[in-house]
Amino acid sequence: MNDPQHTVKLSVQGVAKTFQLPGGDQIVAVTDTTFDVMDNEFCILLGPSGCGKSTVLRMIAGLEETSGGTMKLGDHEIRGADRERGMVFQSYTSFDWLTVQQNVEYGMKLNRVPKAERRERANEFINLVKLSKFKDAYPKQLSGGMKQRVAIARTLANSPSLLLMDEPFGALDAETRWNMQELMVSIVESTETTVVMVTHDIEEALFLGDRIVFFSSHPGTVLENVLPAFKNGERILKKEDALTLPGYADMERHIMRLMREQGTDHTDEL
Amino acid sequence: MSPTSSATSNPSTRRWRWFDYKKTIPTPVVITLGVSVWVLFFGLWELSSALGWVTELLVPGPQKVAVALYTLITERGFLGDIGVSVYRILVSFIAACAVAVPLGILMGSFKSVEAFFNPFVSAWRYLPAPSFIPILLMWFGTGDAPKLVLLFIGVVWFLTTIVMDHTKNVRTELIETALTLGGNRKQILLTVMIPAVLPDVMVAMRQMLAMSWTYLVIAEIVASTNGIGAMMMRAKRFLHTDEILAGIFVIGVLGLVFDFMFKLAHQKLFPYLEAHGR
Numbered sequence: 001m002n003d004p005q006h007t008v009k010l011s012v013q014g015v016a017k018t019f020q021l022p023g024g025d026q027i028v029a030v031t032d033t034t035f036d037v038m039d040n041e042f043c044i045l046l047g048p049s050g051c052g053k054s055t056v057l058r059m060i061a062g063l064e065e066t067s068g069g070t071m072k073l074g075d076h077e078i079r080g081a082d083r084e085r086g087m088v089f090q091s092y093t094s095f096d097w098l099t100v101q102q103n104v105e106y107g108m109k110l111n112r113v114p115k116a117e118r119r120e121r122a123n124e125f126i127n128l129v130k131l132s133k134f135k136d137a138y139p140k141q142l143s144g145g146m147k148q149r150v151a152i153a154r155t156l157a158n159s160p161s162l163l164l165m166d167e168p169f170g171a172l173d174a175e176t177r178w179n180m181q182e183l184m185v186s187i188v189e190s191t192e193t194t195v196v197m198v199t200h201d202i203e204e205a206l207f208l209g210d211r212i213v214f215f216s217s218h219p220g221t222v223l224e225n226v227l228p229a230f231k232n233g234e235r236i237l238k239k240e241d242a243l244t245l246p247g248y249a250d251m252e253r254h255i256m257r258l259m260r261e262q263g264t265d266h267t268d269e270l
Numbered sequence: 271m272s273p274t275s276s277a278t279s280n281p282s283t284r285r286w287r288w289f290d291y292k293k294t295i296p297t298p299v300v301i302t303l304g305v306s307v308w309v310l311f312f313g314l315w316e317l318s319s320a321l322g323w324v325t326e327l328l329v330p331g332p333q334k335v336a337v338a339l340y341t342l343i344t345e346r347g348f349l350g351d352i353g354v355s356v357y358r359i360l361v362s363f364i365a366a367c368a369v370a371v372p373l374g375i376l377m378g379s380f381k382s383v384e385a386f387f388n389p390f391v392s393a394w395r396y397l398p399a400p401s402f403i404p405i406l407l408m409w410f411g412t413g414d415a416p417k418l419v420l421l422f423i424g425v426v427w428f429l430t431t432i433v434m435d436h437t438k439n440v441r442t443e444l445i446e447t448a449l450t451l452g453g454n455r456k457q458i459l460l461t462v463m464i465p466a467v468l469p470d471v472m473v474a475m476r477q478m479l480a481m482s483w484t485y486l487v488i489a490e491i492v493a494s495t496n497g498i499g500a501m502m503m504r505a506k507r508f509l510h511t512d513e514i515l516a517g518i519f520v521i522g523v524l525g526l527v528f529d530f531m532f533k534l535a536h537q538k539l540f541p542y543l544e545a546h547g548r
Contacts, residue, residue, distance in 0.1 A: 063446050083452030093447040097465045097542050107451035110461070138542040151447075158451050 009194045010037040015069030017055050028219040029055050035213045035222050037196055042188050044209035045198045048263035052220025053198045054166055061087045061164050083111060086155035090167040092147040094139035101135045103150050107158030125153040145176035165197040178239045181207055185235050202255050207242050216262050330512040338512035355486060355497040362421035363482050370429035371471055378437020379463050391430050399424035400488050407493055417489040424485040429478050436470035469540045476532040483525055
């Protein structure tokens, strides 16, 4: 059990979230949600829209309070937001007033990392996301995909034990999106980061996920833990290579069916 | 295919038209148009007083106003009046900003600060500043103090509210990003809220400075022995319309100069806003 692949990094136990509406009504967004994420695992939270997967991610980040259950990172309980769990959002969060270099150094500066070390680590991660030529550019000069790469570099340079991503590529065009997905695979391979990422894109989930936690909707809870067996425990580096693997199509069909079953009922609520 | 449309393949020789929605026109044309509106204005003014369309006493021509301005400056110490007015604007405006900007940022950042100050600030906003002139005169006499206070209360409440609103518009994701990078409340205020809102604050200050000039003239016309407004009231007593118009002209020029300085400062302080790319 000392194999790092089998050490539990994040443990979510019976977590729930109930929102109180102004009228006094309650909405149960997430109920009794339980799953584990292993060390150096790329975990995808997948499900139809409104299933509470983003709420679960925000609770892991400590940006949202839980209404019940426990969450543990390693052996300590999660309480509030801190640098242990860095988050990349769907909307662009580069600080406009800082250059790419300063953006990537930002987290380390907050945490009082000495200047020389800060510089060195920032360069390392700017190289990793292939933005070296744009070190001194301001975010306004960058494309959407480049801004997301700044956000990823900034979060990773701050050495979190968990990288959280909330539909990070949702606003990007198709080509940029799969470039970013392939970049993520190479980053996770080289940095051994543990990632929890929310998406509603099934292809993205199958390509990136070492584990796919599928959520049901109304209320949101874990319906199925999908381990993509077709990968044989190896990460795929190029997106097109996944398509021809035996078992890929079956798994995609299985998840699409789940999505359809879970997603249809909300037309009735309109 | 008309001959002009075949030439459009080369952008430098592309013909422009007077009325194309949102299309840019050549810079020399922009400058010529901008100058001609003023030439037209002064031409009509000169013409109407030269041809006697208007009473010379009430509407002196531009040349007379220019001469009056020259005489005011060289013989009547008008520069002193201008200095007094500029001094009043600067002192009161800096004081108002020193209160409004930090207060507005705190109110926009923290609901508790907003809940405490906002009922007070918004009530004051609805009290017209000039209505305080009589009581300010009784409290502070006729020196600089009542003018400074008037200008201060004319700006501070509005500026506070605008800064608060801009601060509220700082995107939550920026704050949450800083939180998940390990930022504490003080760090987020200093490294996210303030830099994010500063460009908007500068724009608001630029607009409020124009308001400050309005109150200054009111204060100096109603109760002052010096300053640009006071000079204009003196001129009115002696039917010196050319001097009144010279005063208005000087206020306009000063307003433009201040506005330009703000614009310049904005460009210098926030170069990242000018940056363009993809």
